[in-house]
Amino acid sequence: MSRIGKSPIDISAVTVTVSKDNLVTVKGPKGELSEQINADMVISHKDGVLTIERPTEQKRHKSLHGLSRALINNMVEGVNQGYVRELELIGVGYRVASTGNLLELTLGYSHPIYFMVPSELTLTTAMDKGKAPAIKLEGIDKQLIGQIAAKIRAFRKPEPFKGKGIRYKGEIIRRKAGKTAAK
Secondary structure: OOHHHHOOEEOOOOEEEEOOOOEEEEEEOOEEEEEEOOOOOEEEEEOOEEEEEOOOOOHHHHHHHHHHHHHHHHHHHHHHOOEEEEEEEEOOOOEEEEEOOEEEEEOOOOOOEEEEOOOOOEEEEEOOOOOOOEEEEEEOOHHHHHHHHHHHHHOOOOOOOOOOEEEEOOOOOOOOOOOOOOO
């Protein structure tokens, strides 16, 4: 049995509706999310607890069991508390600015990079003196936040020699030794 799949989800703080074709809709204080779960999975809820069961022991059903539970749990957690992803820019002359949901990055290229963040997310930037410029993404959809953060990070990935680039807050970059003098 899947360890993740068999654990129940506490839905006492949110409203969950499951349609006939396994369309799960979760409403909470921060918003509403919907996800289409595989039709083979059996979703049942009673007494403020949601459980997911698989019909057979096939490999396909085993893999969908844990996935379905994780997707629903992420939706419940997202509409209840929300998610935050922070990035920091490490490098001389790297700057960040935002106007609404338009992000402007200066990353050492010959031109600034403009990136439009979806309206479902809130974008905050910080340029504090003595600290690295920071980007903060907030929203209820964990998958969307992760995808947008990865796209922003891909503009200038951290390099292993000096550690310059865009990294997640708290991310540790493995450093390499550079060239050594010949003589």
